[in-house]
Amino acid sequence: MDAKKFKSPFRMHEDVVYLAEMEIGEQQQKQYLMIDTGSSLVWTQRYDYQPKFRMVFGCAHQERIALTTVKDCTGILGLDRKTRFSYCAPPRMPSISRRDSWLHFGSHAQISGKKVPLVIRWGKYYLTLTAITYKYNILMSPVPVIAYKSRKDYLHTMVDTGPSLQTLPSSSHDDQLKEIDAIIKSENVVKAGTSSWPRHSYLGTMDNVKDITVTLSFEGAANRVDDSSKAILGMFAQTTINVEYDLLRGEIAMDPIRCAR
Incomplete structure (x- = not known):
């Protein structure tokens, strides 16, 4: 199987969060998901999604920051269900942070150190x-x-x-x-x-x-x-x-x- 199917580009967005670029659906719509090793949730917006505020989500009763704060973010990629993965995040430098790095899954995870x-x-x-x-x-x-x-x-x-x-x-x-x-x-x-x-x-x-x-x-x-x-x-x-x-x-x-x- 092609190694490209086991990795996803990701980069820093708005100097605050790292988003992975993925294509979802039969027509391959691009989505930008926040990678989160502290979560098991995998969720993305549908195409006609409208943000709803003052809504209880999960076990939270008070939300001050919405995902839509980062305009490119369309969901969450929880990473606690994977067997093996790796990532390498570019530093917060204007000349570098806008470049893509890679999130690798499975046998293509980069092992070193x-x-x-x-x-x-x-x-x-x-x-x-x-x-x-x-x-x-x-x-x-x-x-x-x-x-x-x-x-x-x-x-x-x-x-x-x-x-x-x-x-x-x-x-x-x-x-x-x-x-x-x-x-x-x-x-x-x-x-x-x-x-x-x-x-x-x-x-x-x-x-x-x-x-x-x-x-x-x-x-x-x-x-x-x-x-x-x-x-x-x-x-x-x-x-x-x-x-x-x-x-x-x-x-x-x-x-x-x-x-x-």
């Missing part, structure tokens, strides 16, 4: 975060921001392509920000005590931060997943990385490569 065990709970994928380190130049050794000392302290982290941003519990997030503040040494223009997002925005240029790298270290997930864990590895943290899921073996592999074709 170190593999670690993956835990699947409630149709979602989890890894165990063991440490967060940073460097502010290429010569220095990694400095730990957070280093969990025992397995019971490890942070269960959901790998999710739906949200864009990385989410950490308040304590871990605050510790990381303190280190970043000390490195950047620029004025935070957001007023103290504000409840809006973002809470940290600095005066300066990208030259001030171009050498700063933050590394998240994972190992095989535990058999038990903490229901209260609020850690999410969103899509922006997965850019320029080939991410491969082998659900039959319960493994995930990540390999930094150039993603856009």
Whole structure:
């Protein structure tokens, strides 16, 4: 069977979400679906679809953001029912993010990089975060921001392509920000005590931060997943990385490569 039938192009849209391009129906109508490893739902709009607001969907009772916020998005491609797939998301750079990359399925999934065990709970994928380190130049050794000392302290982290941003519990997030503040040494223009997002925005240029790298270290997930864990590895943290899921073996592999074709 032709390998093209096992892959789908996808790219960033409106600088916020990654959509896969698919052709559905006898007349091959193009649809642009948000790829979501945190969902089992596969849904797309019919041709005469009209957005309906203030409607309960699934188990939600309050929706503030609709799929139609991203005008090209016509549905969701949940990826928790596949046996094997891989994706490689281009970075958020104007010259690259508009290029297509590929979402591969089945035997054509791209396998590379170190593999670690993956835990699947409630149709979602989890890894165990063991440490967060940073460097502010290429010569220095990694400095730990957070280093969990025992397995019971490890942070269960959901790998999710739906949200864009990385989410950490308040304590871990605050510790990381303190280190970043000390490195950047620029004025935070957001007023103290504000409840809006973002809470940290600095005066300066990208030259001030171009050498700063933050590394998240994972190992095989535990058999038990903490229901209260609020850690999410969103899509922006997965850019320029080939991410491969082998659900039959319960493994995930990540390999930094150039993603856009």
